[in-house]
Amino acid sequence: MKQGSSIVIDPVTRIEGHSKITLHLNEDGRVEEARFHVTQFRGFEKLCEGRPFYEMPSLMARICGICPVSHLIASAKACDSLLAVRIPPTADKLRRIFGLAQVTQSHALSLFHLSSPDLLLGMDADPATSNIFGVAEKNPELALDGIRLRQFGQRIIERLGGKRIHPAWIVPGGVSEPLTEANRDAILWALPDALAIAERTLEWFKSTMERFREEISVFGNFPTLFMGIVKKDNGLTFYDGKIRIVDASGHVVADDLDPTQYFDYIGEKVEPWSYLKSSYYKPKGFPDGVYRVGPLARLNVADRCGTPRADQELAEFHELQRTAVLSSFHYHHARLIEILYCIERLEQLLNDPEILSKHVRAVARPNALEGVGAAEAPRGTLFHHYKIDEQGLIRWVNLIIATGQNNLAMNRSVLQVAKHFVHGNRLTPGMLNRVEAVIRCYDPCLSCSTHALGEMALRVQLLSPDGEVLDEVARP
Amino acid sequence: MARVLIIAYGNPMRSDDGLAWRAADALEGKFSSLQVEIVRTHQLAPELAETVSRCETVIFVDAAFADAMGNGSPGEIRSAPIGVPQAASRFSHQLSPAAVIALAHQLFSAGPRAFSVTLTGQCFDHGESLSPLVAAALPALVARIEALVQQLLSFKTPPACNKA
Numbered sequence: 001m002k003q004g005s006s007i008v009i010d011p012v013t014r015i016e017g018h019s020k021i022t023l024h025l026n027e028d029g030r031v032e033e034a035r036f037h038v039t040q041f042r043g044f045e046k047l048c049e050g051r052p053f054y055e056m057p058s059l060m061a062r063i064c065g066i067c068p069v070s071h072l073i074a075s076a077k078a079c080d081s082l083l084a085v086r087i088p089p090t091a092d093k094l095r096r097i098f099g100l101a102q103v104t105q106s107h108a109l110s111l112f113h114l115s116s117p118d119l120l121l122g123m124d125a126d127p128a129t130s131n132i133f134g135v136a137e138k139n140p141e142l143a144l145d146g147i148r149l150r151q152f153g154q155r156i157i158e159r160l161g162g163k164r165i166h167p168a169w170i171v172p173g174g175v176s177e178p179l180t181e182a183n184r185d186a187i188l189w190a191l192p193d194a195l196a197i198a199e200r201t202l203e204w205f206k207s208t209m210e211r212f213r214e215e216i217s218v219f220g221n222f223p224t225l226f227m228g229i230v231k232k233d234n235g236l237t238f239y240d241g242k243i244r245i246v247d248a249s250g251h252v253v254a255d256d257l258d259p260t261q262y263f264d265y266i267g268e269k270v271e272p273w274s275y276l277k278s279s280y281y282k283p284k285g286f287p288d289g290v291y292r293v294g295p296l297a298r299l300n301v302a303d304r305c306g307t308p309r310a311d312q313e314l315a316e317f318h319e320l321q322r323t324a325v326l327s328s329f330h331y332h333h334a335r336l337i338e339i340l341y342c343i344e345r346l347e348q349l350l351n352d353p354e355i356l357s358k359h360v361r362a363v364a365r366p367n368a369l370e371g372v373g374a375a376e377a378p379r380g381t382l383f384h385h386y387k388i389d390e391q392g393l394i395r396w397v398n399l400i401i402a403t404g405q406n407n408l409a410m411n412r413s414v415l416q417v418a419k420h421f422v423h424g425n426r427l428t429p430g431m432l433n434r435v436e437a438v439i440r441c442y443d444p445c446l447s448c449s450t451h452a453l454g455e456m457a458l459r460v461q462l463l464s465p466d467g468e469v470l471d472e473v474a475r476p
Numbered sequence: 477m478a479r480v481l482i483i484a485y486g487n488p489m490r491s492d493d494g495l496a497w498r499a500a501d502a503l504e505g506k507f508s509s510l511q512v513e514i515v516r517t518h519q520l521a522p523e524l525a526e527t528v529s530r531c532e533t534v535i536f537v538d539a540a541f542a543d544a545m546g547n548g549s550p551g552e553i554r555s556a557p558i559g560v561p562q563a564a565s566r567f568s569h570q571l572s573p574a575a576v577i578a579l580a581h582q583l584f585s586a587g588p589r590a591f592s593v594t595l596t597g598q599c600f601d602h603g604e605s606l607s608p609l610v611a612a613a614l615p616a617l618v619a620r621i622e623a624l625v626q627q628l629l630s631f632k633t634p635p636a637c638n639k640a
Binding site: 064087113132133136137140143144146147148152154 | 489519521522579581
């Protein structure tokens with residue numbers, strides 16, 4: 001071992017975006033520091049300046065090919081604020097349906113296509129077979145379920161929005177077209193199969209957890225705050241509500257926070273080694289104000305789901321720990337419970353007597369010069385904040401994305417995993433995969449978080465104390 | 477399900493990378509929708525394996541890069557059958573055409589005949605227009621695909637699946 005070393009993993013694989021990891025070793029060859037670097041930059045906030053505000057939902061959807069619907073929703077809500085309108089009740093419900101379909105397909109992508117190789121084949125599996133083909137070989141039903149569940153969500157988006165990626169159906173003031181009876185019936189017809197897939201995948205996942213006791217103990221298993229939007233009754237929601245924050249013991253730290261006043265309690269810090277900003281809870285300062293968002297956080301802050309099967313599973317989930325559920329490995333578990341909730345909630349909304357109403361859009365001119373829209377994206381809380389001039393042209397934009405809010409926790413998680421699994425100055429595939437797998441728990445979307453054009457990959461570097469690169473692993 | 481599935485893929489906001497979408501637009505209406513289905517997509521995801529499994533023949537249309545070895549020059553059209561690969565590459569979000577066929581075979585026991593038709597691009601920068609060279613070659617690309625489809629539809633029974 002040379003004095004002063006570091007390991008670089010570049011690129012990180014099976015995530016959404018381009019990044020690298022640097023592990024710094026001390027003079028004893030032990031991991032001392034870990035950094036998760038996001039190496040892409042795009043600057044959407046600047047690109048939008050000067051554009052008419054009503055273009056924002058469509059422009060913002062272009063940030064991401066996986067969760068464009070979340071950006072559409074948050075952007076449209078910010079524009080609703082600029083119009084100062086209350087959208088028609090049916091439009092509100094249709095937007096919720098759109099969002100639930102998006103969460104289902106995005107969670108399915110994360111769990112089945114990106115993480116199921118780790119869960120089914122094990123963390124030490126040969127990287128050459130640790131992919132969807134390896135899953136299809138060992139458990140064809142699981143691979144088929146992943147494809148079918150993702151199709152289920154995508155087809156709802158296509159039915160409502162006209163296309164699977166970058167649909168422009170959600171507009172300021174509501175949605176552009178009502179739901180047809182034929183489309184409603186087609187979605188309802190597909191619900192039982194989707195529910196059955198969610199149920200059996202959840203059972204399968206729970207049956208595998210015992211194999212991952214060591215990973216559960218060190219995959220981001222540390223105290224942080226957890227933040228999410230909840231309904232007035234503290235139930236799970238993806239569309240609208242109040243911000244709630246709980247601490248590691250599960251106690252409520254802040255409740256009834258107004259999402260449109262996010263800047264009062266969320267700070268952002270820029271680090272010189274990454275394009276991804278780090279968010280923190282202002283009252284606790286940086287870095288003590290580290291918090292997590294996304295499925296794990298949402299289930300930690302919510303008292304209930306509000307649908308029968310998801311409520312049963314949430315109660316079981318809360319039994320995992322007497323405090324808040326801390327290990328980021330449980331993001332996978334939370335993701336599956338949320339899929340169950342989404343499917344149940346879709347059925348409730350589609351059977352609403354108002355859902356076929358033709359009144360789906362409120363029309364107005366801008367009535368305010370500043371607007372904030374917030375919603376729960378698959379990966380966590382999403383804020384869009386716009387300022388316009390008297391002509392309705394965008395003058396200033398701020399976007400706070402889930403992956404940025406998880407950045408501090410992801411860095412700590414990489415450090416925790418690396419300290420536990422990485423020894424010496426060479427990387428083994430098992431070490432490398434666990435470092436990557438802990439990041440995959442968060443399902444980071446780096447295209448979203450840097451608002452950047454994405455390339456899919458990761459790089460890990462092992463650095464000595466004097467900065468010399470001891471080992472480096474790159475994957476296409 | 478149509479007998480022939482045309483999958484036009486690429487990013488229409490990256491100049492020539494969107495040429496397959498332009499070809500798809502030009503092919504729209506040339507064939508009965510009962511016989512030919514056209515799908516436009518940004519990239520090839522695993523879900524396409526199910527769509528592919530329900531047709532006799534798949535034609536993947538894409539923009540190609542001119543590589544550093546001098547293979548392919550901007551405006552050049554290439555067409556080739558796709559075999560079932562013996563080993564699949566690591567998956568992130570996108571698959572190769574051969575991997576989509578392999579997944580259809582593995583999960584759905586389907587063996588559609590598959591072809592790749594590419595046009596080598598010149599410019600892949602941000603933009604929604606094609607480079608002049610590629611725009612000029614687009615009608616020839618469309619004609620090549622049209623001729624291939626006509627030939628495939630002339631078979632009364634599905635031809636055997638390509639072998640690797």
